[in-house]
Amino acid sequence: MLRIPTAMVLALALAACKPGVEAQSKVSNVIDSSTVLDPNSYAQTDKVRIEHLNLDLRVDMAARRLLGSAELQLHWLDPKAGALVLDTRDLDIRRIDGFDGKVWRPLRYTLDRRDPVYGSALRIKLKSALPRVRIQYATRPEASGLQWLTPAMTASKQPFMFSQSQAIHARSWVPLQDTPGVRFTYDARIRTDASLMAVMSADNNPNAVRNGDYRFSMPQKIPSYLLAIAVGDLVFKPISARSGVWTEPSMLDAATAEFADTEKMIEVTEKLYGPYQWGRYDMLVLPASFPFGGMENPRLSFITPTVIVGDKSLVSLIAHELAHSWSGNLVTNSSWKDMWLNEGFTSYVENRVVEAIYGKDQADMENVISQFGLAEELKTMPAEDQLLAHAPLVGRDPDDALSDIAYVKGQWFLMFLEKRFGRDTFDAFLRHWFTTHAFTSTHSAEFERFLNAELMQKHPGKVSPEEIAQWLHQPGIPSVAVPAKSARFDAVDNMRSKWLSGEINVSEIDTKAWSTQEWVRFLEGMPEVVTLVQAHDLQSAFAFDGTPNGEIAQRWYPIAIESGAVESRPDIEAFLSSVGRRKLIMPTYTALAQSDEGRAFARAVFAKARAGYHPITAASVEKVLADPAPQNNTP
Ligand code: BES
Ligand code: ZN
Numbered sequence: 001m002l003r004i005p006t007a008m009v010l011a012l013a014l015a016a017c018k019p020g021v022e023a024q025s026k027v028s029n030v031i032d033s034s035t036v037l038d039p040n041s042y043a044q045t046d047k048v049r050i051e052h053l054n055l056d057l058r059v060d061m062a063a064r065r066l067l068g069s070a071e072l073q074l075h076w077l078d079p080k081a082g083a084l085v086l087d088t089r090d091l092d093i094r095r096i097d098g099f100d101g102k103v104w105r106p107l108r109y110t111l112d113r114r115d116p117v118y119g120s121a122l123r124i125k126l127k128s129a130l131p132r133v134r135i136q137y138a139t140r141p142e143a144s145g146l147q148w149l150t151p152a153m154t155a156s157k158q159p160f161m162f163s164q165s166q167a168i169h170a171r172s173w174v175p176l177q178d179t180p181g182v183r184f185t186y187d188a189r190i191r192t193d194a195s196l197m198a199v200m201s202a203d204n205n206p207n208a209v210r211n212g213d214y215r216f217s218m219p220q221k222i223p224s225y226l227l228a229i230a231v232g233d234l235v236f237k238p239i240s241a242r243s244g245v246w247t248e249p250s251m252l253d254a255a256t257a258e259f260a261d262t263e264k265m266i267e268v269t270e271k272l273y274g275p276y277q278w279g280r281y282d283m284l285v286l287p288a289s290f291p292f293g294g295m296e297n298p299r300l301s302f303i304t305p306t307v308i309v310g311d312k313s314l315v316s317l318i319a320h321e322l323a324h325s326w327s328g329n330l331v332t333n334s335s336w337k338d339m340w341l342n343e344g345f346t347s348y349v350e351n352r353v354v355e356a357i358y359g360k361d362q363a364d365m366e367n368v369i370s371q372f373g374l375a376e377e378l379k380t381m382p383a384e385d386q387l388l389a390h391a392p393l394v395g396r397d398p399d400d401a402l403s404d405i406a407y408v409k410g411q412w413f414l415m416f417l418e419k420r421f422g423r424d425t426f427d428a429f430l431r432h433w434f435t436t437h438a439f440t441s442t443h444s445a446e447f448e449r450f451l452n453a454e455l456m457q458k459h460p461g462k463v464s465p466e467e468i469a470q471w472l473h474q475p476g477i478p479s480v481a482v483p484a485k486s487a488r489f490d491a492v493d494n495m496r497s498k499w500l501s502g503e504i505n506v507s508e509i510d511t512k513a514w515s516t517q518e519w520v521r522f523l524e525g526m527p528e529v530v531t532l533v534q535a536h537d538l539q540s541a542f543a544f545d546g547t548p549n550g551e552i553a554q555r556w557y558p559i560a561i562e563s564g565a566v567e568s569r570p571d572i573e574a575f576l577s578s579v580g581r582r583k584l585i586m587p588t589y590t591a592l593a594q595s596d597e598g599r600a601f602a603r604a605v606f607a608k609a610r611a612g613y614h615p616i617t618a619a620s621v622e623k624v625l626a627d628p629a630p631q632n633n634t635p
Helices: 004-014 021-026 249-258 262-273 316-324 340-358 360-378 406-419 423-436 444-455 467-475 487-500 516-524 532-542 550-563 566-578 582-592 595-612 615-625
Strands: 050-061 063-078 083-088 091-099 104-106 110-111 122-123 132-139 146-149 158-165 183-189 197-200 212-225 229-233 237-240 243-247 279-283 300-303 331-332 441-442
Touching: 063 083, 083 467, 091 122, 091 146, 132 212, 132 487, 183 229, 197 212, 197 243, 237 262, 243 249, 243 262, 249 279, 262 279, 262 340, 262 423, 279 316, 300 316, 331 340, 340 360, 340 406, 340 444, 360 406, 360 487, 360 516, 406 423, 406 444, 406 467, 423 444, 444 467, 487 516, 516 550, 532 550, 550 566, 550 582, 566 582, 566 595, 582 595, 582 615, 595 615
Parallel strands: 050 183, 243 279, 279 300, 331 441
Antiparallel strands: 050 063, 063 132, 083 122, 091 104, 091 132, 110 122, 146 158, 158 229, 183 212, 197 229, 237 243
């Protein structure tokens, strides 16, 4: 992940036009989220908050645009504010009207110059605190939060469109206060071609008639990053009374079989942390260009098809997105600096669910893999980004701050607390956190206060304040952290060492009972340099080239590239051209970018694959394939 040098962050922070900067510096020591502005949004949430959104949009697949209106119901904290400031990016605003309780009247507005990260503040002038404002607008084909797929790019050979709003992409398809610190309910009417089906992060009716005119309502308050929509040749198959899969017809049976344990997962999580509060839990399996593994859109998680490998070995992703129904969707980070409250808590809950359903061995293996990833990332991460209680992301793109610190260090901290206080005590504590903070947005300082009052004070002597401070406010992993261990991985490590030292032949490695995780471990533990002879040995024994398992491909292709095994290139090209999930393809692009020849090959592949990539993935690949910085050869 490309990181912004500290000097640049400071320079950006000083740029007065950045959202929230001014307010941030005035209130630098205030920790109450209701008064601190989110530096990644232009919204003045201390003056006004959206309470309800009413969307009325037409989906124009040919023009790659959403056209229609967003009506906002407002709650004014400062009725004299005189303006409503909204986040937008690349929206064509057609007209804005305000409702004073009796009539609708046109309003005057200005659209600020576009900031490459934050977009354009939309400033609507108001003489009084109007209860409702309606914006008529259209999105642009390049909207960062939408991907438009041509028929050729889908299994059904029908057009497809989906959104990805987290972290700050909702503003590219709806004008709103794009901060997780504001929550609102929503309704929507979505019109599409009659042959297509629309679904949203709302109440999807499994029996909806396909007629091109769909209505949705989301009665629970959600932050903007959980607004979601998808349109395509979508069909539904139930898994249980409250859960099922939406996807293109050709994927339906494989997906429902892979995710058959979903109802069990919901029940396990409810038993630990209280009732599932969102009604249905469905999953939308997207085309392979979906840039993430999963996205916890409420009532309808969006899922990559790359986890459908036939043996349920990657369904911890479902446990993860489901867990967000408590950590994230119910209790939400109020700005992106505190993302660990979403992702760390979710990774912890995910692993508890995996342990309950698939056993301790599986949960341990998954933890070892995550901690290995964190250790790799820490090697190059600036110290100030290694804190759980991160500084405000002033002037930064929250997508660039996404790291294993939030996920893995966050999870590890909760595992540490669980171990010290005991599982029963910690389970009750976490359940209490979710119950007392449900449907609110919160931050690290509030968690620290709650932890102190509800665990530290009530069970003195188990954990010291210094230990808590180390986890939350110091870089790196505290020395008191106990690393995850896996006996099954010890066996894998042992086999690999024996082969590397020449003690055994590659054919003597007993892989019959290996799951995806053991293959991952086998490859992750390879030395820096794998020779061409060794790479050929591996390929001839295990036929990694062309593997349908993205977790294996992600780790094998960089090894093949670095060893110089050019005969893997056709399979590498096929992999990079068929998958758009960023995590899976970035290591291979990065390995190719290490040499001039590799970079040239990668650029040629990217030129062809790009049209099928999501804007988020395309931007990441572009960064990695940019010309390398000139070498400084002075002695
Ligand atoms: N909410 C995240 C995805 C996300 C994070 C999107 C930040 C945009 C910005 C989702 O819940 C997630 O964590 N997905 C992971 C899978 C997980 C099992 C670690 C992913 O996509 O890899
Ligand atoms: Zn997550």
